[in-house]
Amino acid sequence: MPKVLISDKMDPKAAQIFRERGVEVDEITGKTPDELKAIIGQYDGLAIRSATKVTREILEHATNLKVVGRAGIGVDNVDIPAASAKGVVVMNTPFGNSITTAEHAIALMFALARQLPEADASTQAGKWEKNRFMGVELTSKTLGLIGAGNIGSIVADRARGLKMKVVAFDPFLTPERALEIGVEKVTLDELLARADFITLHTPLTDQTRNILSAENLAKTKKGVRIINCARGGLIDEAALKEGLDSGHIAGAALDVFVTEPAKDSPLFNTPNFISTPHLGASTTEAQVNVAIQVAEQMADFLVSGGVTNALNMPSLSAEEAPKLKPYMALAERLGSLIGQLSTGAIDRISVHTEGAAAELNQKPITSAVLAGFLRTQTATVNMVNAPLLARDRGIEVREIRSEREGDYHTLVRAAVRTSDGERSVVGTLFGDQSPRLVELFGVKVEADIAGQMLYVVNEDAPGFIGRLGTLLGEAGVNIGTFHLGRRQAGGEAVLLLSVDEPVTAELLARVKALPGVKTAMGLSF
16 A cells, blocks of 8 residues: 655645545654655655655655656646656646736736735724825726736736736747737836736746846836736836836736745835735635645546656656556567667667557657666666656657557557667567567567566577477476577577576576577576
8 A cells, every 4th residue: 555645734635535535644744854855755645735845855765756746737746857867746736826826916917017016904993085096997907917928828818807917938838828818918128118917927937037037027018917826936126116116117926935924024114115025925825725636636646546746757647557557568678678689878768659659649668668678777767757868868769659550559669779770679468468578689589578588599490499408307497488580591590598597607507508599598587
């Protein structure tokens, strides 16, 4: 039974879902990093919010960890490169708090437009300063979205309902998607020049850090109002204060800060500035939603192999996983086979699917080939870190898909390019479940790929099979299955034998000494 640790305070429904799905769960919150290191080795999964920091050091002690699930969208507290290198899947729940965060941005926009916090404080202080708080309408104003993904598109929908015009800057926004969500796609400079309100909905990356820099804030329309419910660091806070003090910026509302908790920000007590303590996801509904989603996603992965909302691995739905499982087993064994048999420096691996295999999600099949191949060189490889390790070794990875059917209704071909040339192995599924090798380095062969095997290349000549069988019998080696292929009569033949015990160096030496043997190797799957 898989075992999961919930290390941050989370809605009780998360633990309930884990148990209902057959996953053992411990709820142990508030641990120090040293305390977490002492226990993390017991767990297959770690469910967190924002308090737990999943550092490289924590991951080094997580000897059984397979998945980290973040209940929420931000994963700043997870060392994703270190997790990927260790083969740990990192998931988040990008949609569980989308509506809540979008609504908070809209609420802050209203608060800025009508100066609600200051008006409230003034009124409760006994001042009736009706003429002091002259607000602006949202109707007919232009809203500029920096980021038009899931949350940004919800904000756009609500803003259009308020009769606002919405323009958006997002490098990944297609013209078709812009039309679908009712926004005008513009450049960043166009947005800065036109927007009456600007709201940010983009992750913090090297490309987006300080996207509203002093230089870009100076390009904004005089009287602009700015809202950030996304990530601290998207705005140069010192430049924002200067803009507020000068009056160029009419107002700003931040739910997020560069340093959190924000206790001494220079923006505090600045006129026309509103702040909230990272409340974007803080509604009862959102807390329940993200807890349920992270538990469902992690349980799917640990129980059935489904991968949803992973940040370092291709998604694989729980429905897809059973269909892909036999193909991934086939792909991994083909990768292992070609890895064990290939010599010379390898600079390219190609994965070609045909027929029924080509209709499936190819990313997991490719990752399985890479994992099988690289596992012949290092033990700590799985489908998560295999693509990363291949890239680190300078191996080019190609994917080829062909929906046509040939002699078999489904095929997976794994090929490597080495200094000695290109070689490939081809496999299919027998009865749609059992991996079967059908071609080895251009030689047609029908063979299982499992257990301990002896691989022999020899000259095709009468008497060889008898001599090999006699040798194995004298050595006390029992043959499970026997597979033979050849390019042409009298040419080169290939033998694949499954045996009950690992092939020893002594046995290989005796096989290689047989007349006509060119190559002999022990294989293990």
